[in-house]
Amino acid sequence: MTNLKSKLTFSHVSYLWDEETAAKLTGDEVALLLYRSNLLGSDLRLTNYGGGNTSCKTVEKDPLSNKAVEVMWIKGSGGDIGTLKRSGLAALYLDRLLDLKNVYKGIDHEDEMVNLFNHCIYDLDSKAPSIDTPLHGFLPFKHIDHLHPDAAIAIAAAKDGERITKELFNGEIGWVGWQRPGFDLGLKLKECLDNNPGIKGIMLGSHGLFTWGDTAYDCYVNTLTVVEKCAQYIEDKVERNGSVFGGQRIQSLNEEDRKAQAAKIAPILRGLCSSERHMIGHFTDDKRILEFINSNDLDRLAPMGTSCPDHFLRTKISPLVLNLEPDADLSNVEEVVSKLQPLYEDYRKMYAEYYETCKHPNSPKMRDPNPVIILYPGVGLFSFSKDKQTTRVAAEFYTNAINVMRGAEAISEYTSLDRQEAFNIEYWLLEEAKLQRMPKPKPLSGKIALVTGSSGGIGKAIARKFIEEGAVAVLNDMDQERLAITGKKFLEQYGKDSFITVPLNVTKDEEIQHAFDAAALSFGGVDIVVNCAGLSISKSIEDHTEADWDLLYDVLVKGQFKITQAAAKVLKKQKIGGDILNIGSKNGLVSGPNNSGYGSAKAAQIHLSRLNAAELGKDKIRVNVVNPDAVISDSKIWEGAWAEGRAKAYGIKIEELPAFYAKRTLLNETILPEDIANACFVFVGGLMNKATGNVLNVDGGVSMAFVR
The missing domain is CATH 3.40.225.10 (Class II aldolase/adducin N-terminal domain)
Known part of the structure; x- marks a missing residue:
């Protein structure tokens, strides 16, 4: 050779x-x-x-x-x-x-x-x-x-x-x-x-x-x-x-400010793009994109659309360009929405006119008229589609289209695909047949879940269940080594477009903000938040220290409050409702020895959930509780002192705990992490969209814990 x-x-x-x-x-x-x-x-x-x-x-x-x-x-x-x-x-x-x-x-x-x-x-x-x-x-x-x-x-x-x-x-x-x-x-x-x-x-x-x-x-x-x-x-x-795209009209924000501005506006954009179904987002501030969206020629070239059919099929007829200054104040969500809403309405109207003008007698019905590509001069490019891979690839294709425009303008003059030809590609019956052959969307397709403590047994099982049902997940844990191991396993099982990992201590405001910003930048926002991070301390009231008490309440109660508070801000920006699930415990309903700190904190979590459900219902945000009991498998809680304390309280050996807990239930069943994950899915899978303020026990049947 x-x-x-x-x-x-x-x-x-x-x-x-x-x-x-x-x-x-x-x-x-x-x-x-x-x-x-x-x-x-x-x-x-x-x-x-x-x-x-x-x-x-x-x-x-x-x-x-x-x-x-x-x-x-x-x-x-x-x-x-x-x-x-x-x-x-x-x-x-x-x-x-x-x-x-x-x-x-x-x-x-x-x-x-x-x-x-x-x-x-x-x-x-x-x-x-x-x-x-x-x-x-x-x-x-x-x-x-x-x-x-x-x-x-x-x-x-x-x-x-x-x-x-x-x-x-x-x-x-x-x-x-x-x-x-x-x-x-x-x-x-x-x-x-x-x-x-x-x-x-x-x-x-x-x-x-x-x-x-x-x-x-x-x-x-x-x-x-x-x-x-x-x-x-x-x-x-x-x-x-010496220059491309007619030179630069504006300057970009610096990288840190671009990311911060993008994280603030992404949930608003996602909500506006999700008028027909929930969309997953993607953000990029690649230098090639910034060169284009900051240029003098943006207003001339962007409406022309793309030329290559492969580009066009994934990016739609043209992008939506935001009419915001790069450093616009985004703190008043209602004002931002009122400014952007007309842009979306005009885009949908444009797309409907394009469809009506170009359609054939046998054309498939008009598809979602919302934009796929959104350009924010000085900040970057957002894309929105049915899943992470599709939306990421759409952004890549529009970057290709920018490269094409850049080259064509440098050597001559860019020409895009004729609108009728573009329609004939987009609504080609062969393309429609491909779409019809695609699998039916899973129940959580288009949904974004943030599960706290998702390297632990219950949290990991919930995240896994949600991904398998079509969602993308924000995995997090304060134990970064354990989080890295979980991330590696999820990458092997589900691929890179199914999740991200973010270190998170639910007691630290800056880490909470970072986690929700990461969700916004990676996926566009959040739909499901599960408060699962926790710990347990089992001591007699004499042995319980103030530090024990503060730790339990900081993580379980204040942590749930802070995460819910941050989640509510994002969910309200999107204006498409959502779910907050709180993992309680049988101990929040049933009294037992050596459990005053943990049990009372769990009771506070349950009632806090009711209070949040009452307050957030007007925004279509549902708040529900799943109460497990004795989920020992793959649980960090059961690795040390808690197991010793519970065994001591019941007068048995540690290794006898699983059988002990199973025997005392009405169903004589051992509770597994997957059982809790299934219960969570019951609330968010689409059949319980009118249920909020509920407590669902998953404990094998403990009659003392029946909710009265």
């Missing part, structure tokens, strides 16, 4: 090919396809999440005839090349795919061709073939990359992109004007190649780039070389011009 690295210098893309790794894959073209795909997908300058497609063609043995047949392996529908595995590929008989030209009725029948791809399947374990399949099939190259590099799209979206492409590459890169992906575009690519034999790639107007090679390596290097040349051309122009 020829090593071209020594002959090439890459400044704008990353050369990641490892010859030793690739050598182990020699002879397996599909494995080399996957290797190349993963390398390309790991560099966001080459393509974005889920964007683009890669393929290779091999000779295989037909399982029915035993004859040699040519098979095309291509990324299947909905996949991501950065994480692509063999199971994510579609494999098709190439001759059958090419034979579809014989039944093609023309561009008005494009969508009908997609179902016919299934008649070309070679590997019965194939992923569903994507709409890009014919684009790769009609090009006669062994290895093909179709990517969405910002630098290439900047040229493709420039007013005179075709001329620039021809001059920059001396005719070695062809040009095909904008057309929605499909069978006919595949024919156009083949026609371009036939008319320009010997070209090394094709630029798709407003869309992306096709490159190819005889081997996986040749294809990889060809792709890098073309993108590098596009990027260098743009940077040379930027350097010559």
